[in-house]
Amino acid sequence: MKRPPLARRGHRRRGIIWRMRVALAQVNTTVGDIWGNVEKLSEALGRAVESGADLVAFPELALTGYPPEDLLLRPGFIGDNLKALEEFRACVPEDVVAAVGFVDLGLDLFNACAVISGGEVLDRYHKRYLPNYGVFDENRYFREGTGSSLLDLDGTLVGVNVCEDIWYPGGPGREQALGGASVLVNVSASPYHRLKGATRERMLSVRASDYGCYVVMCNLVGGQDELVFDGHSVVFDPEGELVARAKQFEEDLLLVDIFPEEALMRRLHDSRPRKEDRTGEAPCVVSVPVSVGKVSPVESEEPRREPVLPEEGEVLAALELGLRDYFGKNGFTKAVLGLSGGVDSSLVAAVAARALGPENVVGVLMPSRYTSDLSNTDAYALAEALGIETKVVPIGPAFDAYREMLADLFAGTEEDITEENLQSRVRGNIVMGLSNKFGWIVLSTGNKSEMSVGYSTLYGDMAGGFALIRDVPKTLVYRICRYINSSEGREVIPESVLTKEPSAELREDQRDSDSLPPYDVLDPILEAYIEEDKGIGQIVALGFDEADVRRVVGLVDRAEYKRRQAPVGIKVTTRSFGRDRRMPITNRYTERERPRLKTP
Ligand SMILES: Nc1ncnc2c1ncn2[C@@H]1O[C@H](COP(=O)(O)OP(=O)(O)OC[C@H]2O[C@@H]([n+]3cccc(C(=O)O)c3)[C@H](O)[C@@H]2O)[C@@H](O)[C@H]1O
Numbered sequence: 001m002k003r004p005p006l007a008r009r010g011h012r013r014r015g016i017i018w019r020m021r022v023a024l025a026q027v028n029t030t031v032g033d034i035w036g037n038v039e040k041l042s043e044a045l046g047r048a049v050e051s052g053a054d055l056v057a058f059p060e061l062a063l064t065g066y067p068p069e070d071l072l073l074r075p076g077f078i079g080d081n082l083k084a085l086e087e088f089r090a091c092v093p094e095d096v097v098a099a100v101g102f103v104d105l106g107l108d109l110f111n112a113c114a115v116i117s118g119g120e121v122l123d124r125y126h127k128r129y130l131p132n133y134g135v136f137d138e139n140r141y142f143r144e145g146t147g148s149s150l151l152d153l154d155g156t157l158v159g160v161n162v163c164e165d166i167w168y169p170g171g172p173g174r175e176q177a178l179g180g181a182s183v184l185v186n187v188s189a190s191p192y193h194r195l196k197g198a199t200r201e202r203m204l205s206v207r208a209s210d211y212g213c214y215v216v217m218c219n220l221v222g223g224q225d226e227l228v229f230d231g232h233s234v235v236f237d238p239e240g241e242l243v244a245r246a247k248q249f250e251e252d253l254l255l256v257d258i259f260p261e262e263a264l265m266r267r268l269h270d271s272r273p274r275k276e277d278r279t280g281e282a283p284c285v286v287s288v289p290v291s292v293g294k295v296s297p298v299e300s301e302e303p304r305r306e307p308v309l310p311e312e313g314e315v316l317a318a319l320e321l322g323l324r325d326y327f328g329k330n331g332f333t334k335a336v337l338g339l340s341g342g343v344d345s346s347l348v349a350a351v352a353a354r355a356l357g358p359e360n361v362v363g364v365l366m367p368s369r370y371t372s373d374l375s376n377t378d379a380y381a382l383a384e385a386l387g388i389e390t391k392v393v394p395i396g397p398a399f400d401a402y403r404e405m406l407a408d409l410f411a412g413t414e415e416d417i418t419e420e421n422l423q424s425r426v427r428g429n430i431v432m433g434l435s436n437k438f439g440w441i442v443l444s445t446g447n448k449s450e451m452s453v454g455y456s457t458l459y460g461d462m463a464g465g466f467a468l469i470r471d472v473p474k475t476l477v478y479r480i481c482r483y484i485n486s487s488e489g490r491e492v493i494p495e496s497v498l499t500k501e502p503s504a505e506l507r508e509d510q511r512d513s514d515s516l517p518p519y520d521v522l523d524p525i526l527e528a529y530i531e532e533d534k535g536i537g538q539i540v541a542l543g544f545d546e547a548d549v550r551r552v553v554g555l556v557d558r559a560e561y562k563r564r565q566a567p568v569g570i571k572v573t574t575r576s577f578g579r580d581r582r583m584p585i586t587n588r589y590t591e592r593e594r595p596r597l598k599t600p
């Protein structure tokens with residue numbers, strides 16, 4: 001039988017127990033809004049203190065927001081963040097310890113965590129493992145820290161470290177655990193991609209059970225350009241069992257009572273750490289001159305464990321939060337998009353209505369001679385279900401005018417993709433016109449499958465301010481639409497949108513499948529090539545047709561120039577385009593037979 005988590009066992013077993021009340025202040029900070037962030041942190045601190053917290057953890061770089069990128073090259077920015085630390089320090093009362101991320105300046109710049117109590121900064125921990133892969137660029141700005149410390153809170157040792165530090169089994173957490181830590185506090189800014197929360201939980205559980213101590217991970221929440229931080233802060237006990245979990249994709253203040261003595265119990269019963277090599281640097285002990293913890297009869301509440309959303313729900317929540325924060329943090333209120341009656345614009349409209357409120361979303365129907373009646377019916381049905389406003393601007397007159405204007409120049413040529421793209425560009429112009437006139441931001445609707453193979457028109461359907469689903473593969477677009485319908489218990493996205501064959505409707509009887517393999521073939525090839533960097537041979541070995549694979553790979557490589565011009569959108573896969581995948585545009589690499597070299 002599975003044993004109940006330690007915190008609960010301790011709670012039931014003992015009348016008198018030493019407990020530490022930990023608060024995980026999962027706040028939504030804004031990059032650069034240093035003073036707004038401090039206000040938010042002190043407000044959360046106040047609530048934590050009122051709730052009897054002994055130790056309050058905030059996210060990584062909570063004062064500056066994460067990632068501050070090249071703002072870190074400005075002395076004024078660093079100085080303001082240090083001034084903000086001074087302000088915040090003064091808010092921390094005597095019987096509480098706060099761990100808050102900030103930028104420290106000494107002989108160099110450090111990604112740091114301040115440990116504060118009674119108005120004093122007692123320790124400044126410098127992050128040791130600076131991530132410099134994927135979306136991270138921390139070596140560009142920071143020097144890695146050396147050494148670590150342990151806070152002595154009434155005899156209980158607590159180690160503080162920062163995000164990436166805990167991802168390494170041999171990192172500072174190990175040093176701190178071997179030095180006797182009962183609790184590790186990790187302040188994080190760990191961005192979301194699909195199912196990342198589960199990966200993170202597995203890793204933290206292993207750290208807690210291997211180190212034999214509590215692991216408290218407080219993560220950032222909120223959207224920052226293409227990144228979404230999912231919150232999902234957690235506490236694991238020394239057996240690696242989940243004690244508590246905060247909300248995903250929302251601000252939260254998670255209060256958890258932990259029982260440091262359980263770490264000692266674990267250490268007495270698990271002799272593995274005794275065999276560990278301790279020749280590394282021992283953490284220095286910083287005593288905290290405050291009395292924390294309660295020795296009175298425990299009145300602990302059952303720790304809160306928020307449920308985890310299913311994959312489609314998670315991605316939907318990430319899109320909503322990312323869009324809402326992009327709008328809120330950049331001062332937009334209203335969005336406009338072309339509503340075609342297709343699945344992509346339907347999903348974008350549905351997410352926008354949920355994130356911004358239906359009154360802040362305008363759908364523009366821009367029919368052409370190729371637009372079917374069903375497309376118009378579907379677009380209206382969707383708009384009605386969402387409660388969003390619609391406008392109609394037929395594109396025929398502008399398209400005809402363009403053709404007439406170009407007639408002499410195009411004389412003697414066949415109609416081709418040029419005319420298709422012109423229609424898309426007329427639509428792009430219309431939505432951008434509405435954007436300029438009314439201050440609405442244009443949501444472009446291309447999904448990851450299209451962005452991958454370049455199946456979209458530059459300055460046409462790629463025009464816009466935010467490409468919400470540019471990292472959502474088409475097959476996942478369908479799954480999320482179905483999830484919305486089933487979770488809302490009604491047909492928000494009309495069934496016919498989900499069952500009809502995808503078409504760009506830029507010429508007679510056009511189907512996406514004329515140009516591309518079916519999406520259930522295309523998407524796994526793209527995932528293997530883009531997310532896993534598999535080669536053509538490896539992808540073919542997965543069971544795909546070689547001609548399909550070669551074609552798709554060629555399209556992906558050739559479309560790099562297009563993606564560089566695409567608006568920003570939200571990362572939801574393990575490898576999004578943009579800062580996460582940096583491919584040369586000028587690129588002649590292809591997998592092929594080794595040529596025979598001429599020998600002299
Ligand atoms: N390496 C490079 N660096 C810089 N520029 C480069 C380039 N290679 C081509 N170009 C330029 O790019 C131009 C081609 O790009 P572009 O004008 O976008 O057009 P293009 O990629 O040729 O065509 C767009 C495709 O997307 C499809 N589409 C359009 C709209 C919506 C949908 C949908 O279903 O959602 C699909 C459409 O049916 C067509 O197959 C070339 O004329 C050339 O000027």
Ligand SMILES: Nc1ncnc2c1ncn2[C@@H]1O[C@H](COP(=O)(O)OP(=O)(O)OP(=O)(O)O)[C@@H](O)[C@H]1O
Nearest residue numbers: 338339340342343344345364365366367445461504
């Ligand atoms: N008739 C139309 N009215 C309004 N907008 C349109 C129309 N046709 C295309 N668009 C806009 O251009 C985008 C690209 O649409 P298109 O139909 O070419 O391809 P798609 O990728 O299948 O998108 P969707 O699934 O939304 O139709 C649409 O998402 C929409 O924003």
Ligand SMILES: NC(=O)CC[C@H](N)C(=O)O
Nearest residue numbers: 131163164167189190191
């Ligand atoms: N900010 C960080 O150090 C994040 C790195 C970490 N490995 C993550 O992806 O969550």
